[in-house]
Amino acid sequence: HCPCRVTWKCGPNLPVAWKGGVAGLLGDQVALVGGLWMPGRKNLAYAFHLKQHTYAEIPPPPFETAYTQGCCDGTSLYVVGGRSAGRNVARLF
Numbered sequence: 001h002c003p004c005r006v007t008w009k010c011g012p013n014l015p016v017a018w019k020g021g022v023a024g025l026l027g028d029q030v031a032l033v034g035g036l037w038m039p040g041r042k043n044l045a046y047a048f049h050l051k052q053h054t055y056a057e058i059p060p061p062p063f064e065t066a067y068t069q070g071c072c073d074g075t076s077l078y079v080v081g082g083r084s085a086g087r088n089v090a091r092l093f
Helices: none
Strands: 017-019 022-026 029-033 036-038 045-049 054-057 069-072 077-082 086-092
Touching (some): 022 077, 029 086
Parallel strands (some): 022 069
Antiparallel strands (some): 029 045
8 A cells, every 4th residue: 555645736837937945834825935046046035825826925035045945844934054145044934
């Protein structure tokens, strides 16, 4: 018996191409923060509303975020360091 079943469903495309960064579920939205937003290596952040299937731009971290990593604890999303961010850490809640 298979321990779990995976089913994929495609949603709307991101407003711009995104590489790396951190995604985390906060309430009924998925925050997409950090990483590289192309073209132009922009410092952007978006929230994806799960019920409406729409994206909304949210304020980005206060520093450039290329090559960042992080995590989400369900209450806050943390963006940690990276090539451009150095030792900076930001918290979105």
